[in-house]
Amino acid sequence: MTKALLSALAGQPVIVGAGLAGLSAALHLRQPCIILTPSPLGLDAASSLAQGGIAAAIGADDSPALHAADTLAAGAGLSVPEVVRRVTTAAPQVIQTLLDWGVPFARKNGALDLHLEAAHSRKRILHVGGDGSGAAIMQTLIRRVQARESITVLEGTCLNGLMVQDGRLQGVYTSAGFVPTSACLVASGGIGALYSEATSPGTVQGAGLAHAVRAGARVADMEFTQFHPTALKTGSMTGRRPLVSEAVRGAGAILVDERGERFTDELQSRDVVARAIFAHIREGHDVFLDGRHLRGAVFSQQFPGITAACHAIGVDPERDPIPVSPAMHYHMGGLDVNERGRTSVSGLWAAGEAACTGLHGANRLASNSLLEAFLTGQWAAEDIDHVKHQTVPLRSVPTRSALSVSFDRIPKLMSEYAGILRDENGLQALLHATLPDAETNDGALVAALVAQSALMRRESRGSHYRTDYPEITDPYRTTLTFSDLPVPERLLS
The missing domain is CATH 3.90.700.10 (Succinate dehydrogenase/fumarate reductase flavoprotein, catalytic domain)
Structure with missing residues (x-):
C-alpha cells in the first residue's frame, strides 16, 4: 500500500470489518468508502459460517409482532422493546432487498421455504443451500461490493488504532498507514476466538472493539456471551x-x-x-x-x-x-450504540456483533444475527451520509505500531472463568490476570471488560449464569468505559 493511495482516500468513511454488517454499510453508503479487512473478502468472517439462515416474519401465520415477542422472551428482560419492534418490522423488507440483490433463498412449491428454530413460535427462518445461508448471502454482497468502483477494499489490512482529539475522531491508524477521516464504522465482529473452543474464526478476537474502547467508547452488556449448545x-x-x-x-x-x-x-x-x-x-x-x-x-x-x-x-x-x-458462539454485548449506530465517540459508529444495540438482551434468538447485521450496517450508513464530515488537516501524524497480539493464556482463562458457569472467585482471577496488560493487549482488554461486567451483574440472567447468584433480580444494563476498569495496583491491595 503506497502513501499516495492512502492520501487519495483521505476523508472517506472507513469501515473496519468485511462481514455482513460491513458489506451492508458499504453498499448502502451514497459516498465513496474504504473497507479494512485482514483477510480476502469472504474469508474469516463469522457471517459466512452462519448455517441456519435469517429470521423474518413473512409466513401467512406470522407477524412482526410475534417475531418481536419471541425475541423479547429470549432476551430475558433486557432487550430494548423499541429496538426489537424496529428490527422485526423491517425484517420482511430486508428479505425483499436480498432477493432483489440476487440471494437465492430456498423455495418449496414456488414459495419461500421457511424453517423452524428453537424458541421461535413460527417457521420464519429463510435459508440457502440447506445450511449454507451465511456463505450464500455473503457471496451475493461480495459480488456487489467488487462491482462498485466507489468502494475501496484494503485486503490484508488491520486497524491499529483510532486518533481522537477533543472527543472527535480525526483518523484511523492501519497496518498500511494512517487515513485521515472523521467517520469510522466498527463492524469487526465478536470475541469468540478469545475462548479455547468457539464456532467463530480465529481472527475474531475483539480487536476493533478494544481500539474503540481505548479511544473513549462505552461498552454495554459485555458479560453476555452466548454458547451454542451443539458444536461438533x-x-x-x-x-x-x-x-x-x-x-x-x-x-x-x-x-x-x-x-x-x-x-x-x-x-x-x-x-x-x-x-x-x-x-x-x-x-x-x-x-x-x-x-x-x-x-x-x-x-x-x-x-x-x-x-x-x-x-x-x-x-x-x-x-x-x-x-x-x-462452544462460544455469539457476543450480545459490545460497543454501546444508539438507534443510528452512533457510539459515545463523535465520528465513530458500530454495527453487527461488535455493537450492542439492545436487540438481543441477555440471550440472542436464533437467526436474528444476520438480520441485525444487515440492518445496523444499513442504518449506520444512512446516518453517516447525513452527517457533515470535516477532517481537520493534521500537520503531523504520530506513528502507531500494532499493539501486542499475543494472547496465548487468554482463551484458557476465558473458558475457565467466564464460561457457561461463573462465580466471584473465578471472575476476580480473570480480572487479575488480564488487567495489567489491558493497555497494550486487545484480548486482555476485552477479557477484563467481560470480567468486570460479569462481576457487576450479581444475578443469573440469560446467557450469564453466576453459581453464587443463581436468582434473577430486576432488569438493569451494565455499561463501562476504559476509565471504569480498576487500576491494576488496586487489585493487589
Whole structure:
C-alpha cells in the first residue's frame, strides 16, 4: 500500500470489518468508502459460517409482532422493546432487498421455504443451500461490493488504532498507514476466538472493539456471551468448532446421551439447552444429537455442510448420532450504540456483533444475527451520509505500531472463568490476570471488560449464569468505559 493511495482516500468513511454488517454499510453508503479487512473478502468472517439462515416474519401465520415477542422472551428482560419492534418490522423488507440483490433463498412449491428454530413460535427462518445461508448471502454482497468502483477494499489490512482529539475522531491508524477521516464504522465482529473452543474464526478476537474502547467508547452488556449448545465435538482441544445448526433440532433431531436417553427439551432457548448439556457432560455423560430420523428429507439433503463436517471426523449423521458439546458462539454485548449506530465517540459508529444495540438482551434468538447485521450496517450508513464530515488537516501524524497480539493464556482463562458457569472467585482471577496488560493487549482488554461486567451483574440472567447468584433480580444494563476498569495496583491491595 503506497502513501499516495492512502492520501487519495483521505476523508472517506472507513469501515473496519468485511462481514455482513460491513458489506451492508458499504453498499448502502451514497459516498465513496474504504473497507479494512485482514483477510480476502469472504474469508474469516463469522457471517459466512452462519448455517441456519435469517429470521423474518413473512409466513401467512406470522407477524412482526410475534417475531418481536419471541425475541423479547429470549432476551430475558433486557432487550430494548423499541429496538426489537424496529428490527422485526423491517425484517420482511430486508428479505425483499436480498432477493432483489440476487440471494437465492430456498423455495418449496414456488414459495419461500421457511424453517423452524428453537424458541421461535413460527417457521420464519429463510435459508440457502440447506445450511449454507451465511456463505450464500455473503457471496451475493461480495459480488456487489467488487462491482462498485466507489468502494475501496484494503485486503490484508488491520486497524491499529483510532486518533481522537477533543472527543472527535480525526483518523484511523492501519497496518498500511494512517487515513485521515472523521467517520469510522466498527463492524469487526465478536470475541469468540478469545475462548479455547468457539464456532467463530480465529481472527475474531475483539480487536476493533478494544481500539474503540481505548479511544473513549462505552461498552454495554459485555458479560453476555452466548454458547451454542451443539458444536461438533471434533476431538481437538482448542480452535474453531464446526457448528451443528439450531435448524437440525428444529427439523426434529433430539439430544441423547451414550445410553440413548433424552435429558432435556431440545427446543428451549440456547442458554437453557447449553447449560443442560454442560451439566450432563460434567456428570460424566457423552452427549449426541440424533438426526437419523428427521422430518422431511434425509439429513445429508437438508444439511450438506454439516454432513461434510461430520464425515471429516468419521461420523455419518444418517447412521450415527453426532457428538456435540457447547462452544462460544455469539457476543450480545459490545460497543454501546444508539438507534443510528452512533457510539459515545463523535465520528465513530458500530454495527453487527461488535455493537450492542439492545436487540438481543441477555440471550440472542436464533437467526436474528444476520438480520441485525444487515440492518445496523444499513442504518449506520444512512446516518453517516447525513452527517457533515470535516477532517481537520493534521500537520503531523504520530506513528502507531500494532499493539501486542499475543494472547496465548487468554482463551484458557476465558473458558475457565467466564464460561457457561461463573462465580466471584473465578471472575476476580480473570480480572487479575488480564488487567495489567489491558493497555497494550486487545484480548486482555476485552477479557477484563467481560470480567468486570460479569462481576457487576450479581444475578443469573440469560446467557450469564453466576453459581453464587443463581436468582434473577430486576432488569438493569451494565455499561463501562476504559476509565471504569480498576487500576491494576488496586487489585493487589
